Amino acid sequence: MQWRINYCRSGHAGFASLHVDAITSPRSQDKGCCQCIPTAPRRLSPHLGGLPSSCCLVIQAHCYRGSRLSRNMSTMLKTRTFSEEERSAFSPFIDDQPAIGRYEHFKMLLLGPIAPLRFIVGVLIVMSVAPVFRLITRTKAPSRAELTAMQRRMIDLYGAFVMRVALFIGGYLWIRRKGKRVRMVDGVHVPVVVNHQSWVDIPITAASGCFGFIAKDAVEKIPVIGQNAKLVGTVYVDRTSAESRRNAVQTINDVVRDTRGAGLTVWPEGTTTNGSCVLPFKATVFAVAGKCGVPVQPMTIKYGHRCYNVTLASADWKENFFRILTQFVNKAEVTYLPVMSMEEGETAEAFAERVRAAMADDLAAPMLDYPARRKYVYREYLKGKIPLSEAVQKAAEM
Incomplete structure (x- = not known):
């Protein structure tokens, strides 16, 4: 070995x-x-x-x-230090973890044998949405628009319940919440914008009742998951199609205005980071909010990093799952900030920057203008496809 x-x-x-x-x-x-x-x-x-x-x-x-x-x-033994050159070029994406001490080894040896069982139980609970949703809808593959208000409410409640149970199994025994969620203004859904650090963001937002995610169309083809995600308001977009990207604004506009929908939850950074900063926001959802005359509600998620940083900026996903499942307790805090509206004469880009500043202030994190594409260059370096010097050069050209 x-x-x-x-x-x-x-x-x-x-x-x-x-x-x-x-x-x-x-x-x-x-x-x-x-x-x-x-x-x-x-x-x-x-x-x-x-x-x-x-x-x-x-x-x-x-x-x-x-x-x-x-x-x-073996993956838990990977320990790295980072050169100044690497930190400067890829600071938001490095997997900077606390040192693994004796206490962490003790937890791994104690909880490691039951980690697979916890994972399997969590997956089975999440998969239970298929028969339950089928029972609620009484049909095989309906669209959300075809459901009654009661059916939509039951689906949303059960979806949030399942996500909360899965988080509990993963060690998130309690999630602290601050602020109040604003769902609709003048009959129009208020989009929620969230900072993005980990796959854990998705069940946390869903457990908070925030659905209506935007996903690539490949997810729709996944058995069970694709159709059931659609029932909780997930919108699929073909990212490889220029026409689909051009129609994204209209798609988001329709979702926000559809009272039968589940609203809209967006991660405007476009990728995950290690939580050390807030990346530039994509302005699409802010343009739609301004056009519809509705505010957006910033929502921040903070994780406890004392023992393990759960962020998935560049970490191996198997190691990430294993380390999360070998913690006695995982901590997360959700904060709903006050709703923010586009001001008269303000551009979508300026509105996005103002929301970004408010979220960065709540997170106590700097706003760094690193393009999300740098993350994929960094992954090429981590996989050994290109040397660090070439990766840094590519990053500088972005």
């Missing part, structure tokens, strides 16, 4: 409690080095001083206090 760990000399503390049987340092793509540490079990830290300042270690066998970790648990 092998585990790959990226290492920088400044990061000794991250390995302080790791015991190893053997370590080799194969030829690095960047520095080119090859060293070997004696194979007797011992602490790693005393041996790091002789390694180059940047190299790639492969742990061939290891143990922690005599307990051998399985291959599936």
Whole structure:
């Protein structure tokens, strides 16, 4: 078994409690080095001083206090430090995690064996929406517009209930809420705009009764999920079609004005971040709100990062699931900010920037003008497709 760990000399503390049987340092793509540490079990830290300042270690066998970790648990050992160049170019997207100490290892060893069971139970509960929605609608594949007001209400309530139960199984025993949700103004739905950090954002917003997501059309083709997501107001858009993107404004306009719909929930940043900042907002929903004469309601989600940062900016999704399911408690806080309307003579871009500033102030996070496309360049670098120098150059050209 092998585990790959990226290492920088400044990061000794991250390995302080790791015991190893053997370590080799194969030829690095960047520095080119090859060293070997004696194979007797011992602490790693005393041996790091002789390694180059940047190299790639492969742990061939290891143990922690005599307990051998399985291959599936290897991802939790990935510890990185980031160069100034990497931080400068990709700051919102780096997976900057707290150091894994003895307490975290204890939780993983204690809760790791039941993590798969918690995951399976959560999936089964979420999948229960299919038969329940079928029972409520009494037909196989209706549209939301064909349902009665009572049926729509029952679907929304059950959808929110299922998401809350799934979050509870995932360790979100309670979610603190501040402010008041404003659903409609003058018979028109008030769009909700949310900061985007993790896949957990989706069940949290749904558990709060905020539906009407915008998703790519490929989701509609997923068995069970596609049709049932449509029943809670999900709108599908073909992102590869220029015509579909041009029609997005009209689609959003129809959703906002449709009293039989579920409203609209939008993540205007367009991608997830590590929660360290607020990215520029796409102005489409703000243009529609101004055209319809309705306000938008900013909603912020904050996560507790003391033990583990649940954000999914560039983390491996398997590691992300595992770490979330091996926490005793996960914390989240939802804040509904006051509704905000477009002012006379204000452009959609200026309106979006004003809402962004209000959300950044509540999150106590800076507004950084990093284009969302940088994240995909960074992923190419993380997958080893391009070197860091090329990734930084591409980012600078955006």
